[in-house]
Amino acid sequence: DAKTTQPNSMESNEEEPVHLPCNHSTISGTDYIHWYRQLPSQGPEYVIHGLTSNVNNRMASLAIAEDRKSSTLILHRATLRDAAVYYCILRDVNTNAGKSTFGDGTTLTVKP
């Protein structure tokens, strides 16, 4: 699986936007970019995924660079409940039938 690189930690103030970066310079053309997050003492939960175009859903937005070598998860207004570890994962539609390969993610701290 292609690897992803994320900062270990980030801080944000409540009600401000948060931009969580992910580098994936070895991404292949068939890799989808997925984001999951893990709240304290819970299992990971799906946030969003995309291939080439930017994506929006009720939780977040995903901005994908034109060369696809990086992406950014955007939380438009951070709340205290958004404090979690955020994982950026690549999943290849051709070769990756099941598993997700998690890195160590970015720990987001939200300050009131």
Add this chain to the structure above:
Amino acid sequence: GAGVSQTPSNKVTEKGKYVELRCDPISGHTALYWYRQSLGQGPEFLIYFQGTGAADDSGLPNDRFFAVRPEGSVSTLKIQRTERGDSAVYLCASSLASGPLNTQYFGPGTRLTVL
């Protein structure tokens, strides 16, 4: 609707003992995954089932680890001769079908402590 459930939530055992961890996936989900998560790290893939069969067991660390899903629903992860290094949170996930475009829904995990 009900999510993925895992039992027990906590398990403390002694080195050398045998343990079973249970996962109840979301009803109708054909794919089921087991991951292991050590403190401060991301989840590590162990094994994945499509229906009753193990489609990918490449993440099982050694032959002390075994998992079954006999009826294509509930799955049990079995660990023989437990070692202190097996201490971790064991996560189960399920998805409607296999393939990377299917969202994986995770349970809360079982925290295993080997003394």
